[in-house]
Amino acid sequence: MRRILPFLLLFAAVPLLAKEAPLTLYRDARFEIVPNGDPWAPAPDSLCAELRTVNPELGRPRCAVAGSLERNDAFRKYAAWLTANLRGNAASEDLEARHPEVRKILEDRRDDYLLLFKRSGNESWVVVFHDGKRGPSRLVRSNDKGSLDRIADLFSGPAVPIPTEKEREEAMKEPIAFYRDQTPVDFALTVGAGGIWGVGGHRGARIDHYTHNTDSASAWDWLHHASPALYVEYGVTYARFVGIGAFLEWSRFGMKYDEATNPGIEEWTVDRFEFGVRTHLGYTWLLTEKLEINPYLLLGFHFTAYNDHVEWESGAKRPMDGVFELVAVKGGSVGAGCALMHGGKWALRVETGLSNRSRKSRDNPVDGGALQDRPAESTFELFLRGGLSWNMRKWR
Amino acid sequence: MRSRRGLLAGLALALLVPLAGCAEKQAALWRANPAFADLPTGSLAVTKLVPEEFVLVGRDVFVEDLKIYSEDVHPVLLARSDSIFDAWARDALGSELRLGNPDSLGFAPRENHQVDGTVFVPVRWPWQGDLQRAGDAEPDLVLILGELTVGFDLRARSLYDYTLANSYSEPGEKPAALDAALVWTLWDNRLQQYRAYGIAQAERPLVRPLTLQALDELYAQLLIDLQRRTRLYREVAR
Numbered sequence: 001m002r003r004i005l006p007f008l009l010l011f012a013a014v015p016l017l018a019k020e021a022p023l024t025l026y027r028d029a030r031f032e033i034v035p036n037g038d039p040w041a042p043a044p045d046s047l048c049a050e051l052r053t054v055n056p057e058l059g060r061p062r063c064a065v066a067g068s069l070e071r072n073d074a075f076r077k078y079a080a081w082l083t084a085n086l087r088g089n090a091a092s093e094d095l096e097a098r099h100p101e102v103r104k105i106l107e108d109r110r111d112d113y114l115l116l117f118k119r120s121g122n123e124s125w126v127v128v129f130h131d132g133k134r135g136p137s138r139l140v141r142s143n144d145k146g147s148l149d150r151i152a153d154l155f156s157g158p159a160v161p162i163p164t165e166k167e168r169e170e171a172m173k174e175p176i177a178f179y180r181d182q183t184p185v186d187f188a189l190t191v192g193a194g195g196i197w198g199v200g201g202h203r204g205a206r207i208d209h210y211t212h213n214t215d216s217a218s219a220w221d222w223l224h225h226a227s228p229a230l231y232v233e234y235g236v237t238y239a240r241f242v243g244i245g246a247f248l249e250w251s252r253f254g255m256k257y258d259e260a261t262n263p264g265i266e267e268w269t270v271d272r273f274e275f276g277v278r279t280h281l282g283y284t285w286l287l288t289e290k291l292e293i294n295p296y297l298l299l300g301f302h303f304t305a306y307n308d309h310v311e312w313e314s315g316a317k318r319p320m321d322g323v324f325e326l327v328a329v330k331g332g333s334v335g336a337g338c339a340l341m342h343g344g345k346w347a348l349r350v351e352t353g354l355s356n357r358s359r360k361s362r363d364n365p366v367d368g369g370a371l372q373d374r375p376a377e378s379t380f381e382l383f384l385r386g387g388l389s390w391n392m393r394k395w396r
Numbered sequence: 397m398r399s400r401r402g403l404l405a406g407l408a409l410a411l412l413v414p415l416a417g418c419a420e421k422q423a424a425l426w427r428a429n430p431a432f433a434d435l436p437t438g439s440l441a442v443t444k445l446v447p448e449e450f451v452l453v454g455r456d457v458f459v460e461d462l463k464i465y466s467e468d469v470h471p472v473l474l475a476r477s478d479s480i481f482d483a484w485a486r487d488a489l490g491s492e493l494r495l496g497n498p499d500s501l502g503f504a505p506r507e508n509h510q511v512d513g514t515v516f517v518p519v520r521w522p523w524q525g526d527l528q529r530a531g532d533a534e535p536d537l538v539l540i541l542g543e544l545t546v547g548f549d550l551r552a553r554s555l556y557d558y559t560l561a562n563s564y565s566e567p568g569e570k571p572a573a574l575d576a577a578l579v580w581t582l583w584d585n586r587l588q589q590y591r592a593y594g595i596a597q598a599e600r601p602l603v604r605p606l607t608l609q610a611l612d613e614l615y616a617q618l619l620i621d622l623q624r625r626t627r628l629y630r631e632v633a634r
Contacts, residue, residue: 077525085589090431094589098504098524 023130023138025159027059030112032066036079040119042147047115054152057159066114074101083118086125088141096135107132111162117147126150177289182344183394184239190349191232192387196251198225199354199380206258219306219357219379223253223270231385233278240284240294247300249274255308264316269309276302280337292341300333304357329377331357339389347389356380423513425552426594426625435627436582436591438536441493441528442485443501445541446520450474453547454571461606473546476608480615481541488623493530495538501528503540511594514559517579518543524588535585539626542579546614552577552597574602574610576618582626596622 031051033041042050044063051061069075078097085095097103106114110132118125124147128138140150163171201220228251235245255268262268282296335353357379452458452470459466485491495501498520506518519542522528528538545555548571554560555577581593598618600610 077523081524081588085431085587087431089433090429094429094431098507098521 022157023128023154025055025058025155025157026111026162027057027159029058029061029162031061031063032069032109032112032114033063034079034114034116035065035067035070036083036116036118038083038118040124040147041117046148047151050148050151051155055156055159057157058155059159069105072101072105074099075105078102079116082116082127082136086118086127086139086141092135092139095139103134106134119147124150126154128154181395183396185394186237186240186344187235187392188237188245188347188389189232189234189392190245190387190389192230192349192385194229194231194383194385194387196227196229197382198223199382201225201379206256208258208261217378220381222256224256227251227253227272229383229385231387233387233389235278237280240282240292242279242281243296244277244279246277247275247302264313265310266313267309267311271307271309273305273307274302275305276300278333282339290343292344294339294341294347296337296339298333298335298337298351298353300335300355302331302333302355304329304331329357329379331355331379333383335383337385341391344393344395345391347391349387349389350385351387352382352384354380355383423511423515423553423557424594425511425515425597426592427509427511428592429590431589432584432591436537436584439493439533440485440489440491440537440539441495441530441533441535441585442481442489442491442539443495443541444478444497445474445481445544446497446499447471447474449520449543450477451543451545451547453545453550457548457571457604457606461604462608473611476611477544477615480612480619484619485539488619493533493535495528495530495535498540502526509593511556513557515553515557515595517556517593517595519579519581519593521581521583521590522588526588528583528585537591538583538585540581540583542581544576544578546574546576546611548575548602549573550575550577552595556595571602574600574606574614576614578618578622580622580626592626594625596625 031044031047033044033047035041044065048061048063051058051063069079078099082095097106106129109129112130114129116125116127116129118127122143124142124144126138126140126142126147127136128140129135130137138154140154142150144150198218198220201218203220203225205221207222229249230251231247231249233245233247235243235247237243251272251274253270253272255270257265257268259265278298278300280296280298282294284292284294286292333353333355335351335355337349337351337353339347339349341347358377447470450470450473452473455466455469458464458469458473462469464472482494501522503520503522506520508516508518510516520540522538527534551560552575554563556579576598578596579593580596582591583589584591596618598614598621600614600617603610
């Protein structure tokens, strides 16, 4: 459970991040009060005075009683209906106007703020229609005595000039800021660490002689099964979707040797260097404006080189008839990972998968003779890596 | 060994948990208005069916088995359905108030409203602010009967869930069941707002030849489901 808790938290957090968009405020806008016969509704002059006081950014708001709406039968009906249906738990889509004429009226007043005030008992309501929506853009319920008390909360913040029709069209076509401001090509340098766990091989195997190790098909016959690893990767992704990178990974393994038949060896270790290319294919979701999550699938190809170190005891006789056979083999890896990136700059990534090394088929003897095993030609392992990457994404 | 098993289990869970989160939840077939916590009470009126919203699927079978002329089968079964609903409203709900059908009452045109998830139903509702009258009385509640579909091997869910809209039965397959699906709305006449709406459904094994008694049994089952969904009982609906 502890292992999967971060994943659970991550997926649980996604719906919580969605929140109500703030009311767009326009400078020099028109505010209309729906006349619904409620004496609690403020006079236009006092509304305008309050608006100028609470938010100077609103410029010179104009306030009026929506007289034309009072004379409109359909709208008057809707206003009365809405006033009767204001309830704490009411879903906002259930309060939308259904009559086409009322919808047209609200669409026509897209740039204006249509306000409806209602007070019954201890409860007071302020309803705002804006942006041509079919229903209330804001519904505020409170127990305040004054009808203007909620105005400050509703209309505070920066205001913008009312956009023209052309500006509106352009804004509709524009991608969201996060994608608009970035070039698709993204170079990234990743540094990380992880672990390697060998699969297969004979766990109890021991190397008899320093120079005789040619009968081991899996490297895990002569290397200890697990090791920490360090890696560095430099790569490029396109549109956060497909990527390729070169990497170098280092790990160090102890050797499994028989001390009785290998006298004089004090310490015997092997450094493993793996270098190659890794491709990945993924998809990016934005969790918030800045935080993006990018799960991906990995496919890698690599060469492996082993470099062994033997510490001889002083005075020990070093065998001269041969050397430990070091084999560089080719291999591939498949896996899956996930990157969590902040601000398009720094990312934490975790990836896991299976990696192997094997002989190419053209190395088989042409005459069909017996296949000679070569060390480490069939080595499988599981890996788990964590890394920190620095993305050099360009911002326009 | 233990740690490796734990690691594998962790990996499997890390892959499966997000997948399980994506698995689709079965959408409900009715929706209650969240604004009201109490059960609906008061006088009730029931509307009639709109002829265009009474749909027979597989009409040839009805014509063949019920021995009704092809052009008569729809009006005959519509009249029968209306009388069954009338009798149910009178006997089971104790409601004496009658309304016409949404066309004659001047309700709004068909609107599609979301029930849950991907399930949407077409409804005919009164305009906001229009009070319905049954004679001299003003009922507190109106049960609006919408689209009624009677046919073979139908599923209410595949009729109204748009993700299942294009699922057809295999040609040549013999129908096994007689089904009915009814779109209903329990309308608050005082506030001109819905209390609940949804789909009631019934299914009976199909026995050929089809008889009117089999249809009556189907309707009885449909009305039990409707009554359960609308929570209308004799005690609450005076």
